[in-house]
Amino acid sequence: MSQGGPTLLGVDIILVGSILAAIAAMAVFFAIYTAVTVKDPMAKRVKALNARRDELKSGMIPSSARKRQSLVRRTDTTDKMKDTLQGMKVLQESQVKDIQQKLAQAGYRNKELAVVIIFARMVLPIVLGLIGVVMFYWSDMFPEWGSFKRFLGFAALVILGYKGPELYISNVANKRTKAIQKGLPDALDLLVICAEAGLTVDAAFNRVARELGRAYPELGDEFALTAIELSFLTERRQAFENFAYRVDLDAVRGVVTTMVQTERYGTPLASALRVLSAEFRNERMMRAEEKAARLPAIMTVPLILFILPVLFIVILGPAACSIADAFSGGGPGAN
Secondary structure: OOOOOOEEOOEEHHHHHHHHHHHHHHHHHHHHHHHHOOOOHHHHHHHHHHHHHHHHHHOOOOOOHHHHHHHOOOOHHHHHHHHHHHHOOOOOHHHHHHHHHHHHHHOOOOOOHHHHHHHHHHHHHHHHHHHHHHHHHHOOOOOOOOHHHHHHHHHHHHHHHHHHHHHHHHHHHHHHHHHHHHHHHHHHHHHHHHHHOOOOHHHHHHHHHHHHOOOOHHHHHHHHHHHHHHHHOOOHHHHHHHHHHHOOOHHHHHHHHHHHHHHHHOOOHHHHHHHHHHHHHHHHHHHHHHHHHHHHHHHHHHHHHHHHHHHHHHHHHHHHHHHHHHHHOOOOOOO
């Protein structure tokens, strides 16, 4: 009989290595596929913005009920999920609004996805829990694991099923917020130039969206959507508040407050935006300096664990080999 492979903490190392190699191969194929099939990101953005424009038009222009129903992006699947959650008394309005805001911050315009997220948070723990029971208790996949390790694996799957959708949305929202924060000072500079040139606020937002759409697509998307809402909403303040609702940044809230005060009191827009732009640039420089100051402390652990041992081996290795040969009598002068 052939002996089993080496194990670490009851896990077969060869099996884990094979799985990791398969995942790496799949990642390489996926990277090649994404590099070959490059799609224009502007097409999807333009489609979403046109849908929002049509939705705003439907509230101003009388139209048939069929057209209005086509603009509301609801499906039978989401309606069934919503009815199921309401029947189980687990669908709360505050929870739906919170998830809808997170979806808006992540760039998802369809508010019906909030029902899908809540339904997934209810179903995924059950599904992954059943998979965990099959893996850790019914099958003999991990025979050397004790009861404590099996329970930890089962609990990890259940927690992952409950927190997984929320963590994914939060991760996408954080990446998008950082991308918007990076390009906001440049956008304000362009807004200042447009305001000094005599453009209106909605025309200035449109111009900034066109100019920065390639360099900062997330920021261009938000500016274009705000320009559309400024053109169609009855209250212009609501358009600015929607902008702050979709982007979780103090800087954006400051811009929105400045815009609202400018619209209300008629104060010069260019001077206020110039002050905000200079402040945001100083904040960006301070964040860069903070990261540079943290770099030595962050590099300490990799330096000790990876760089210094290799350096010691390279420097002291030949000397240690020479000393070992001299003590063993295998030096150059040995007979």
